[in-house]
Amino acid sequence: MPESMEQSPKPSFAVVGCGKVGVSLAYALSRAGYVAAGFSSRSESSAARAAGIAGGVHGTVPWNITRNADVVFITTPDGAIANVCKEIADNDGFQPNSAVLHCSGAIGSAVLEPARKCNAHTGSIHPLQSFASIYTNTNHFKEIIVAVEGDEQAVRLAGRIAGDLDAHQIEIRTEGKMLYHAAAVVASNYLVTLLDFSVQLAEKAGISGDDAIRVLKPLILGTLSNIEKNGTVKALTGPIVRGDAGTIEQHMADMEAMLPSMLPLYRMLGRYTADIAEKRETPKTDLEEVRKRFDGSES
Ligand SMILES: NC(=O)c1ccc[n+]([C@@H]2O[C@H](COP(=O)([O-])OP(=O)(O)OC[C@H]3O[C@@H](n4cnc5c(N)ncnc54)[C@H](OP(=O)(O)O)[C@@H]3O)[C@@H](O)[C@H]2O)c1
Structure with a gap:
């Protein structure tokens, strides 16, 4: 890597693994x-x-x-990064002082050890965004968060790249990457799961699947806005934080009749939500009644 690749002129780059992230990044x-x-x-x-x-x-x-590149991005699936890096290193494919970055959220830069042994700087630059296809008519990195990790020079360069892509950079500790990625999976993938669950209930209530998201959307966006303003604990509304065990019981009775396979998930999420409600002013005795419904231990 030239002495100050973090400054101009902009370094040349190569991409190995030309799929959704690799090509969107290249664009x-x-x-x-x-x-x-x-x-x-x-x-x-x-x-x-x-x-x-x-x-x-x-x-x-x-x-x-x-x-021939100052910066190499390895954007293969996660499971291939180590082998691809090793093969390139074994064939003298990294310039000394170049930078080698991968885009995985789950794994750290240690997987690029063969490149480090060729005197390249190693790091990761993870776009905290869902890439469902290759984006070549818009900068899909604009205004998103990218989490960077690695050796000092690689992190500085990744930060510069993030800035040039109009993204916002956060630094993540190498040992924190797996849980950081789990946080992203819960926020994105499990949100999909939750909304699928909600749509199934709405359909059983007679709202057609096409309408369900439109009907639920203002509620979803309002809740997100409350979380952003006040945090998760204060954003909680509804029967659990009100200590309304009767409504919970009726939800479960109708689900038992119409959608029994979803009851275990409803119970589990309910228990978690009761733990959040406990941080509020809900009377403990009311919450105990609510919890009994989820545990199936009410008298
Ligand atoms: N998609 C997302 O939402 C997202 C978000 C953040 C981070 N990431 C990360 O970005 C990286 C790439 O993910 P992606 O979603 O872009 O995957 P992808 O669309 O499946 O693209 C991966 C590409 O790598 C190529 N490839 C596979 N094995 C290879 C090998 N051994 N050597 C060379 N090329 C190989 C494939 O090749 P061919 O097309 O040539 O067959 C494919 O085009 C991963 O580390 C992932 O964790 C993804």
């Missing part, structure tokens, strides 16, 4: 003035598509491409 970087050295992927066609979008050469032999 955004090239729009931000970074020059593509080239692209490599398992299939020729994916690498060629990326080069068509962001410029540079392409091929299926990664070290022929990475060797």
Whole structure:
């Protein structure tokens, strides 16, 4: 890596693994003035598509491409990062002082050890956003959070890249990455699960699936806004924090009749929610009654 790659001129980059994140990143970087050295992927066609979008050469032999780049992004699936990095290192594919970054949220930069042994700087830059497809008409990094981790130079460079992509950078400790990623999974994937659960209940109530999200959306957005303003504990409303065991009992009776397979999840989430309610002014005796309904131990 040139002495101050964190400053201008912008470093050249290569991408190995030309899928959703790799190509969206390449598009955004090239729009931000970074020059593509080239692209490599398992299939020729994916690498060629990326080069068509962001410029540079392409091929299926990664070290022929990475060797000419100041920054190498390994954007293969997580399980392939270690092997791909090792293969490139074994074939002298990393310039000394270059930077090697991966985009996984779950794993740390230690997986790039073979690159570090070639005197490259190693780190990770994880976009905290869902990439459902390849984005080539918009900078999908704009205004999102990217979590960076790695050695000092790699973190500084990743921070510069985040800034150039109009993203906001946070630093994450290497040993905290797995739980950070679990937090992202709960916030994004489990939100999908929760809303699927809610839509199923709404459908049983006679609201069609197409309408259900439209009907629920103002409630969802209002709740998110309350959480943002006041935090999760103060944002909690509804029968549990009111200590209304009777309503809970009726929910469960109707679910037992109409959607019994969802009862265990309802009970589990209810117990968790009762723990949140305990941090509020709900009388303990009322909460005990609520908990008994979830545990099936009411008299
Ligand atoms: N998708 C998201 O929402 C998201 C968000 C944040 C971070 N990430 C992270 O970003 C990284 C990439 O994820 P993605 O969603 O972009 O995956 P993806 O769409 O499946 O793309 C991965 C690409 O890697 C290529 N590939 C697979 N094995 C390879 C190998 N051994 N050598 C070279 N190329 C290989 C595939 O090749 P071919 O097309 O050539 O067959 C594919 O195009 C992962 O670390 C993931 O955790 C993803």
